[in-house]
Amino acid sequence: MxxxxxxxxxxxxxxxxxxxxxxxxxxxxxxxxxxxxxxxxxxxxxxxxxxxxxxxxxxxxxxxxxxxxxxxxxxxxxxAPAFTKMTFEDVSVCVGGGADLMKLCKACCDRGLSGLE
The missing domain is CATH 3.30.43.10 (Uridine Diphospho-n-acetylenolpyruvylglucosamine Reductase, domain 2)
Structure with a gap:
């Protein structure tokens, strides 16, 4: 094949x-x-x-x-970096499909964002 x-x-x-x-x-x-x-x-x-x-x-x-x-x-x-990046804008987050969930949770917490859980 x-x-x-x-x-x-x-x-x-x-x-x-x-x-x-x-x-x-x-x-x-x-x-x-x-x-x-x-x-x-x-x-x-x-x-x-x-x-x-x-x-x-x-x-x-x-x-x-x-x-x-x-x-x-x-x-x-x-x-790849294209799939692991996180972009924050006000209260919105755009996350790649390969992002680390724990890093995402911490980044949201650090910014005072909730609702991801």
């Missing part, structure tokens, strides 16, 4: 997932993709949809169990 040809961002094959979960258990992903920005993520999603490749997004690994057999598809990790 060549859906990832031309992919400019980092992709790992046969990537261990156990190290990416809090429980440190589980198998491997056929592919582990690290898109660099929203455009790259969009291209990735179009490519896997066109090929019918199964996919999942993996956050920071809390409350996730990976089967020993692993995942026969693409695991997407939103760890």
């Amino acid at each position: 060549s859906w990832w040809r031309g992919w400019r961002d980092r992709i790992e094959t046969d990537a261990p997932l156990g190290a990416r979960t809090w429980y440190r258990i589980g198998g491997r992903a056929k592919w582990l993709a690290h898109p660099s920005d929203a455009e790259s993520l969009s291209r990735l999603m179009s490519a896997v949809a066109a090929e019918g490749v199964p996919w999942r997004v993996l956050g920071r690994g809390a409350n996730v169990l990976v089967r020993d057999e692993g995942f026969d598809g693409v695991v997407i990790v939103l760890d």
Whole structure:
């Protein structure tokens, strides 16, 4: 399968997932993709949809169990700066899908914001 040809961002094959979960258990992903920005993520999603490749997004690994057999598809990790930034404007917050929840909670608390909980 060549859906990832031309992919400019980092992709790992046969990537261990156990190290990416809090429980440190589980198998491997056929592919582990690290898109660099929203455009790259969009291209990735179009490519896997066109090929019918199964996919999942993996956050920071809390409350996730990976089967020993692993995942026969693409695991997407939103760890690039484009997905981890937080922007505060008055009482509104814009947060990337890869942001650290504890850092977000602390940043909101530091600004006197509530309602996130």
